[in-house]
Amino acid sequence: MSVDAGFVRKMFAGLEQGDGAGFFAHVADDVDWTVMGTHPLAGHYTSKADFIAGTFAKLGKVLPNGAQLHVDDLIVTGDVAIVELHSEATAKNGFRFDNHYCWICHFKNGVIVRVRAYLDSVMVARLFTENPIELRERS
Numbered sequence: 595m596s597v598d599a600g601f602v603r604k605m606f607a608g609l610e611q612g613d614g615a616g617f618f619a620h621v622a623d624d625v626d627w628t629v630m631g632t633h634p635l636a637g638h639y640t641s642k643a644d645f646i647a648g649t650f651a652k653l654g655k656v657l658p659n660g661a662q663l664h665v666d667d668l669i670v671t672g673d674v675a676i677v678e679l680h681s682e683a684t685a686k687n688g689f690r691f692d693n694h695y696c697w698i699c700h701f702k703n704g705v706i707v708r709v710r711a712y713l714d715s716v717m718v719a720r721l722f723t724e725n726p727i728e729l730r731e732r733s
C-alpha cells in the first residue's frame with residue numbers, strides 16, 4: 595500500500611507543531627531507525643522507545659523548547675517518503691541549533707517501519723559538547 599504526499603505532510607505537521615505523540619502514533623513500535631554519523635545521537639535503533647530515548651529525550655535535556663522541526667520538502671513514491679527538514683532551536687547555553695535533516699522513511703500499511711536519517715554531525719557534537727549531559731544510562 596503506497597502513501598501520498600498529503601498523508602505524509604499531515605503526519606509531519608505533528609512534529610512541526612510540537613506534537614511528538616501525534617507523529618509517533620504513525621511509527622511502528624519495532625521501527626528500524628538508523629541515525630547516520632558519529633555523534634551522540636547516531637546509532638541503530640530497533641524500537642520506537644529506543645529511538646525516542648536515544649534522540650528526542652537527549653535533545654530535550656539541552657533544547658528547552660525542543661528541536662522545533664519544520665518540513666522543507668518531501669518526495670513520496672510508493673511506500674517511501676524522503677523528507678527534508680530543518681530545526682530552529684536554541685540550546686540552554688544560547689547555541690543556535692539550526693540543523694538540517696534528510697529522513698528516508700519506509701512505510702507499511704501507513705506506518706513508518708524503517709528510517710535512515712542524515713544530519714549535520716558536527717553541529718550535534720558541538721551541541722552536546724557545549725551542553726553536556728549524561729549520555730549513557732548508568733549500569
